Amino acid sequence: MTPVRVAVVGGGIAGLAAAHRLRALLGPTAVITVVEQSDRLGGKLRTVELAGVRYDVGAEAYLNRRPEAAALVAELGLADGVTHPTSARSTVRAGGVTRPIPGRTMLGIPADPETVAELLSAEGRRRVAAEPGLPPIRLDGDLALGPLLRARYGDELPDRLIDPLLGGVYAGSVDGLGLRATMPPIAAALDAGASSLTEAAAAVVPPATGAPPEPVFGTLRSGLGTLVDALARSADLRLGVPVRALTRRAHGWRLHLGAAAPGHEPADPVLDVDAVVLAVPPPAARRLLDGVVPAASAAYARVEMASMAVVALALPPGTDLPGTSGVLVGARERRADGSPYAVKAVTFSATKWAHLDAVVVRGSVGRHGEPGALRADDDELVRLVRADLAELAGVSAAPIEQAVTRWGGGLPQYAVGHNDLVADIERAVAAEPGLAVAGAALHGVGIPACIGTGDAAARRIAAHLRAPTTG
Template identity: 65%
Template structure:
């Protein structure tokens, strides 16, 4: 019987464990080792005001196939739900306005769509982008902030692109690279688009696709339902509170060091960049060095259950541009609010009105230094400034994600290629997770499927690997 160790019990690790079970059958021993006291990683469904509520990732990109396909495969397709259609807004330039359509993460296909967000000067800069000298990348990556400011001016970047990307990566646009964060635009330029406006135009999905396919999806009972189902169907040996401190090659297979060492025939590493760097430092130093170059951001989620009947704005939420301030000059602590009761029809029922505030930007700890009680106070103050809502919550929750979001900087794809190329050459070892090809749930599932396929192929080509066992 082969033993496979999956290090990391987030969505990437659990999806890999599930796929390994499907590929290897009931005879394989699959051990998931998770440092935290619960599985799921950034998928966490708790209780807020007596309602099941996601306090980590709240949704997935429905327009990618991996998450929807997995949900249906594990029998959760009937729990799939989509947003209400209420528009999101952005607070920028001291005002809150709807986020415009026909943009690629804020890069407009035509200047007219961002007219309401910009000053006359800012709009003129966007209109002029098409007339700038033709954009050429020649296969290189580019710093996103510098490129966009050079092409569009600062106002579009600060008021729209930066808040949108900050909502995905918890990082400012100046720390991100074009090819990893906006690959469709880079591909369009490589294919001959001479401006970013033109690149956005050719990258937008068709109107038919937009009308027929919701952008996001989630589960009626919270994404924790998926966590529980994957644990159940993968029939894993789940070890919680069990950090892996070292990884070493054996004559056949691997030894994982920790409080209870484990010998395994195959290993999937589905952990954040700092842990991957440490575990691979001796066995795959090239991959370890590449992981070391990936910076991470810390964030917090503050959930508020407001009294029944509290009237929310007619929007799904609001992004808050960096530098925005209250009327008295106080900076906002939050980078975004989700008006959950407006966004998700299944949460818009009689009972508490649920709202979620997000805190934290890369290299800007700011409000994250506050205690939980202080964070709740700051978020309530921000909410009052934005909406006028001052009612005390009937319940609240604060969940912190330290180092939880990788930053996709310039040349990130080169780092990922180095990781995958070096690990591919090592039998019985695979990697998965948000560092590689996207921070969203579908992208993580895709890396998990590839990692499981590699381990299964490696074990098959090695023949009978013999039995691994606990040692020590």
């Protein structure tokens, strides 16, 4: 029998997870090909050598409380290499002062107004304390998160805590995000009858027990590139090969490969397969699905993207760092001279991760719709991050090594109605035999969520290929 052939377009974590699951489901004879337009795998997972240590300059950890990443790491035999953050606290720059991020909140929405009191002025505390007494929230469909929060709490809590927390996840502003996709537990509690945001948070935030908390995050001591390398063994790899078009065949799909340069015919123009997983960012998905699944293409076109950069600095041995894991910085925070910070977050990696045997820190730069410091070249970007590091933490040592990694259009924005948009995409794609989609634009931008979409796409494809043919 002719072996089944499946193409996975996109070599990020979602695509690699799909290829791995396809291999497990379809067996060793299946021909599974990962086609990636860049010269490297991993997408937003990237591990580099910095000052003699393996250091992640993209996603640095996965959410440990979701099962997908931890289960995949164990399945691949990598569990012995897992580590968790130290007990160092995270902080936030709020009103010009750096303070610990309070506990018992859901992405900054407090279960108890007292937990956020230190971050706020007297008027801000009054607004938060008064929120449970406001008219009940009636959640009909989705809501814009920013206007809801500002109407209930005023500006201080969103600007000083919720926006920095969400900015760390989406590189976007609280005012451009939707409630249901970014805070589904809060939305579910409101649907279930909670009348206020405070009541909704109290319904979903676990009560303090005094017991040591479960680790929130996990990573690999050798860097998340190790996970990428392990997954890559499941498939044939075609790196540096763009897919310029996707068309249906009588039985299966055809990928048209190579750049469509005028007058230039690619050396290997097509790849014919029985099924395809598209695990690419929304702009590429929109283009490839245009004319094939137009409803899905149109939905992908509505997903906006944010760009960001990670500036990694290795400082001289012995350089003192704060005893915290890092600091988040809201968009409205200002330096002493009144200028905006270049960074939205600084991570004191050497403090956060005990396995890193070097004084390494990283600054994250870039917010949706606000390119700001991203316009600067690499040297200037390093200078700006160093200036922020000095002002935020008093750390002014010159780096002994540095690395700037840019993620252009790398993070999808979960705007109002995002869940309905995803439902439209998945409904349209489900009507096409042998086609599935995966990636960060669907059900979450974190590593576990991306793995989950890749796994689901693989199972859909395997079920199609195993189904008896009729007619």
